[in-house]
Structures are given as structure tokens and as C-alpha cells.
Amino acid sequence: MIRLRGSSPRVAIISDTVDDTNGIAIGLRRLVAAARRAGHDIHLVGAARPGVSDEVVRMPAAMNVCLPIYPDMTWSVPEVPALADWLGRSADLVQVATPGPVGIAGLVAARMLGLPVIAQYHTEVAEYAARMTGMPMVRMLVEPLVAWFYKQADVCLAPSQAVADRLASFGIAPDRVWRIQRGVDRELFRPSRRDRSALARFGIPADAPVALYVGRLSKEKNLDALVAAWATVHAARPDARLLVVGGEGPLRGTFTQPGIVEAGGLYGEELATVFASADVFAFPSETETFGNVIVEAAASGLPAIVAAAGASHEHVVDGITGLVVDGGKPAQLAAALLRLIEDASLRSELGGAAHAHAASYDLAAAVRATFDVYGRVMASRQLEAAS
Template identity: 35%
Template sequence: MRVAIFTDTFIPQVNGVARTVGRLAEALACRDIPCLVLSPDTGLQGKYPFEFNFSPGFDLPVYHECKLALPSYPGICKLMEQFRPDVVHLVTEFSMGLCGLKYSSSYRIPTVASYHTNFPEYLSYYRLAFLTNWVWKYMRWFHNQCLINYCPSEATLKQLEKKGIRSLDIWGRGIDTALFNPGKRDFLFGDRVGAAGKTLLLYVGRVAPEKDLDILMESLRILNAANRDVHLVITGDGPQADVLRREAPPNVTFTGYLHGEELAAVYASCDIFVFPSTTETYGNVVLEAMASGLPVVGAYSGGVKENLVNRFNGLTCRPRNPGDMAAAVLELIENKGLRSLLASQARSYTLTKSWESVFNKLIEGYCRAIAGGNKLISA
């Protein structure tokens, strides 16, 4: 089996899609499955066990962490002729994904796609809601040409089903419980952010309107008005970061993007993970927080519902309800026994989330697509 992956985001870019695709490429290589990743130029350097090919590209105007590629279709065809893929995996629906779809359709290569980002839902956050129906029409056209369409969560699958997208299946996510581990706690972290003795709340993710951070900041104001000793750590960056830095109260620390051991240490050094986003297709950071031994207080919406179980590994809130979020945080501050129980159960829950089984299922799907695609081609 030979796999070509078309994506508009790839490592070392900092987002859940890029990191998942990077893990996938490594997992295929570990199984001696030749893999070629085609993406915009992300600046990746060094030796890797998989092949990659970059196209020129430019930053998206409102999403600078991702690029829009300008691939040369004749060049891609020549590259594919040399690589000779058995299956094409389309990770994103724009530029590179569209190029991959044109190639696989033209040369009748079995094709699967995965849905990672709720772009249609993002539009309202950028005053572009009038485009929503058109974007869903495009998504239907794109995905319904693929043999399998993978979703990261049951909630996302149901959403796509309602929108008329067919051949849906679940491709979940795993977690590296060795990296994200309560043992990475830095007991001096609170001192360094000026929050010694305070309850440390943590948000990790893109700092952007679609993450509903206005709800998180309003929740913090409610907690501050109640004279609670809390301190919020925001780890990430994005278009809303400058505004939040200017407007945030003194008990907020912005770390910017962190990676690897630094990121793991921040997770393990905080007390409660707060996640207001209602637009997630999965929410990788929720699993990272749980693996680090943090109870999660999150909006019960979208892909977050895949892992957040109320009063088992965290507390759920009504979507976009700052009062609910503040009340849940307050309960965990006042009830340390509950907080400890939820933290322990959150960690135990993630120990069942193996990347190995996640990738094995996807590779089985590739085999089904190849078998099904070959039958269609021979017919």
C-alpha cells in the first residue's frame, strides 16, 4: 500500500490537524507503508521517515497559522506518477485538497477524506454568515466524491449526515500519555506567573473569535467579582491575542504557543482546564488536559462531547453561558475532593485512548477503499 496525503496544514504548524497528520505520516512509516505528504511550505526541515513535498503558498488573511497553497497541478501529476499511490487521503477541502481530488478523480485512484475543521460554523464569527449555505454546498460536492469520509467524533458525523454528506465513518484521536502526564508538574510555575497559592485555570488553543474566548473572559470577571483567588493561563496565539492582552484583568498570563515538554509542564502545573469553544470537531486539547491530570470545565457542544463526561472527568456547561462556566469552576475550587476525583478519573480515561488502535482502524479503512475503488474501476 502506498498513501498520498494532501493537506493545507502540516507540522511544524501549531494546530490539531497539523499534529494529527504528522502523527499519521509517522505511523504509516513505522508500519513500512510508503507515505508522501503534499502541503504548502511549512518550513519543515530535517530527515523524516516519510516523504514530503511542498508547494508555494501564502497565509490566510484571518488564519495566519494556516496557508493557502498554490500547487502546480502538472508538477503534482508528475510527482504522483513517480510515487504511484494506491490511495489518496484528502485532509483539507481547499487548495491542496482540491488538487488531490482533481488528480485522484482523473486517474481513478481510490480516495478518502477527513473532516477536521468546522469552517462553515466559523463564518459567523467573522461576519461572513451569508456564505454558510454556499460553503456547505461546496463541502457536499467535495466529500461526496470520496469513498470514505472520516469524522473525529460522533457529533461531527451526525452534523455532516444532516448536511447530506455520505459514506461517513469515525476516525478518532489518541493521546500520548507519556508526554502529557501529571508527573510533569512544575511546583514553581505559580510563583513564576505571579499566582502563588492561587487556583490556576488553563486554556490551550487558538486565540480567535471562534473559540468563544469572550465567554471565558466573562466567566473570569464573575469569579474575580466573587473575590476568588484564581489566575488564568492562556497558552496559544491568534488574531484575538492582542485585543485580549490589552483588555484582560491582571490575573491573566499569556504564554504564546508552547510545544513538547514545555506544553506538557504547563498542563500538569495548572489545576483546572477551561474550554468554552462550541465549534470543535473533536478538541484534542481536552484529551491532553485530562491526560495531564486536570478536570475539564467545558461547553457541552460539538466534538467536546466525545470525551467530556459530566461529573466523571469534568463538569459540563451550557454553550456560551459564562455564568455556568464560572459556577462549575467555583464548585471545583470549593470542593477539592470532587476536583481530585475528577482529575484522577480524567487521567484513567485517557489511558484507554491509544494512537495505535486509532491508526490501525484508519489503515483498515484505506484497505477497504482500495478494494472498493478497484472494483469500481474494473467495472
């Protein structure tokens, strides 16, 4: 039974990925932490993990499996009665973040309890599956399941126009697709952290031009195109370095090509310093639904080179804060990299504009906008209950 409250609702965000180093988990943890600092009652809910005890509400798992396309990730099927019991005591509204076993269990439990359900679209699951398996037909098998999941929600949240278009393609009515603001920690990611000596540990000379990639090391990030582009860059500028940062993904340990340095996973202030200390951000992914790292790069004062496909380009004003290229054409990516590597004045101009543009991604404002959405959903439910 839903509680009709005049104050901020108690929110449970349920996700299959809370322990991984990816945009979903990092973004959700950042949102929850900022919302709690603002005094809101909000919890991140995920599956239990052996030996893990943190601020996440952990649900016991009935089963754990590993999928061939994501062998380094464990997918848990939670115990629905335990989840429903906790939600019944602790939540007024449920937000499901992923269409996996935990997300589906959250949807089922919320419907059992009569709680309103919001679904945020974070991942191009069907496209990921197709790219990682190398079988385009997989997309046609997975996409109807994803569409079914989002159609069950009262409201779907879209962090980008690309996602809004995707949800519309599922047949979800426009009045049930709401754009949602996202934010970045601009205190953590800022140009003043620049310290070229911090790159010395990776064997990068202090005067070397540095392009940076940060993200999951996997096929769906279109890293083959970046590696191919860097071969062209290296031939023209053997002094330049591509620093690849990522602690997760099946391609870990494979970036051994000339001029490429693989750093492993970096986090917190260490990552923020590396962002600010590079010269260009290169992100060729064509499957982004938002692209946290692009905004983090901008906040750090870096011009970004991104793909025109997916949502990445929505955070870059082409020719003003960075460059937008065809991610399927390594030659275009190489030309953009060389253009910025060889023109320090242009880098500075675009980087300064990117930093100014990042001010529109204020984290506190994003929290306020998110809870405004929650309030609107609750108000709608209250009107239904009163009628």
C-alpha cells in the same frame, strides 16, 4: 492506474495546514510519525514554504494568498501537475484533510490518476467563517462548497459523532461516513509531569488555583465567553489564575484582564508539563470537530470544562471526568470553574477519572484502526477492478 497490493498501501495525506499550530497539523504529524514507526509507508503532503525543509512532501505553489478572516495564515494554490506526478509515483491512496486549495488540488490529482480518495472532516469551515467575520450569512455561502468537496470522496472519515451528523446533513450516504479512532501521546501527556514550579515563570504563585486554556487565540474558540466568565471567577477568587496558552491567532496579546496570564505558544514537554501542573482545563469552543487538547488534558489528569455544542463534550463524561456547560452562557462557565477551583477533592476525583478515560485514546491503536480503514478502501477498489 491503481496498484493492487496485498501489503499496506502507500498513503498520501494532503492538507492545507501542515505548518500551523492547530489540531489538524499537530494531529496529522502525530499520526504520520506513529504510522512510520509502525513500518507504514505514509507521507504528509503540503505546500512549499520558503526556507522550510522537513519530513513533509512539499509541492511548489502556483500562487499564495492571505484571506481577511485568517490574516496570519497563508493559503497556497499548488501546481497540480507536480502534485499528480508525485502521487503517480508514490501513492496508492489519497487522504485529503482540508477543503482548501491544497485539498482540492489533491482531490483533482487523485481523480486524474484513478486513485481512491478518503476525506477527513477536521474543521467547521463555514461556522468558523461566520464567527470570524461576524456575518452569519457567510455560513450559507461557504457550506455548499464544503459539502461539494466531501461528496467527491469515496469515503468520509468522522472523528466524532458531531462530524458524522454534519456529513449526513450534507446528504452523504451513511455507508460512506466512517467513524475513525484518534489517539493521544500518553507517554508525553501524563500526570507525573506535574511541577508547580514550572508555572513560576508566568508569575503564578505556587499555591494559586490554575485554570488552563490551550488552543488557537481566535474568535471561533469562543474566548469572549471564557474571559467574561473569568471576571466572575476573579471577583470571587482573586488568588486564582487563568493561564492562556496559544502561539497563533488574531487575539494574541489581548489577554490582559485581571487574573489572566497569557503565556504564548508552548510545545512538547514544556506544554505537557504545564498541562499536568494546572488544576482545571477550560475549553469553551463550540466549533470543535474533535478537540485534541481535551484528550491531552485528560491524559494529564485534568478535569475539563467544555461546551455542550460541537464535539468537545464527546470526550467528557459530565460529572465524572469533567463538566459540560452551555458555552453561550458565561455564567454557567464561571459557576463550573468556581465549583472545581473551590473543591480540591472533586477536582482530584474527576481528574483521576479523566486520566483513566484517556486510556481509550491510545495512539498506536488509532494507527492500527486508521490503516484498517485504508485496507478496507483498497480492498473495495480491488473488488471493483476485478469485476
